[in-house]
Amino acid sequence: MHDLRHILLAFVVFGLIACDQEQPSVQKLHSDNDAKVEVKVMVDGTIFADGDKVSLDQLRSTFAHLKEAGGTVWYYREAADGEPHPNAMEVMNLVVENQLPLTMSTKPDYSDSVGPEGVPQPR
Secondary structure, eight states: OHHHHHHHHHHHHHHHHHHHSOOHHHHHHHHOSSOEEEEEEOTTSOEEETTEEEOHHHHHHHHHHHHHHTOEEEEEETTTTSOOOHHHHHHHHHHHHTTOOEEEESSTTOOEEEOTTSOEEEO
């Protein structure tokens, strides 16, 4: 019985820690009229959502909320002319899984958008 209490306590503590994990892009999403998340994948695989470093699990949750809100992903990948980091491919998989509209940018400030012919145009 003593071990069971420790196991239950561990679940409660880990549950509270997990609930306390900040998901800034989800919070920002609810404050915007135009639901979008700006995703940036760096050459080393680091992922940012709306300027905040996130894990793939956090991004998965963010994308689920974005789908519910009918939003769009604005995507930028550092060194896009090189081979993508596996995290970049995972981000694309999450976009597809959630059936989210996607716009790609060649600039880290998202000031352009790549058009249907592959030509960047100012937003």
